[in-house]
Amino acid sequence: MTLNEIPVGGVCTVTKLNGTGKLRRRIMDMGITKGVEIKVVKIAPLGDPMELNVRGYELSIRKSEAESIEVQ
Numbered sequence: 001m002t003l004n005e006i007p008v009g010g011v012c013t014v015t016k017l018n019g020t021g022k023l024r025r026r027i028m029d030m031g032i033t034k035g036v037e038i039k040v041v042k043i044a045p046l047g048d049p050m051e052l053n054v055r056g057y058e059l060s061i062r063k064s065e066a067e068s069i070e071v072q
Contacts, residue, residue: 003038004050004066011039012071019068031055032069 006012014036017024031054032038039053049060 001071002067003040003052003069003071004063006038006040006071008040008042011037013037014069015072016070017068018070019065023065023068027061027065027069030059030061031057032059038071 001012003012003014014032014034016034017027017032019027036054041051041053041058043050048063050063050066052059052061
């Protein structure tokens with residue numbers, strides 16, 4: 001399952017980052033690493049971007065970036 005499939009209010013844990021190169025580095029720099037708990041706070045009306053709660057702060061990412069983050 002990937003992060004973009006989690007509904008609003010859902011909480012999940014990161015199991016794997018599938019991105020490569022700059023995308024993977026950018027995701028890791030935002031604090032999304034293996035084992036981190038993420039809560040989906042809200043999703044924009046057209047579905048992009050998603051607002052997440054990661055490590056105690058609010059973060060917005062694109063659905064395309066969320067597709068490269070595997071969660072459970």
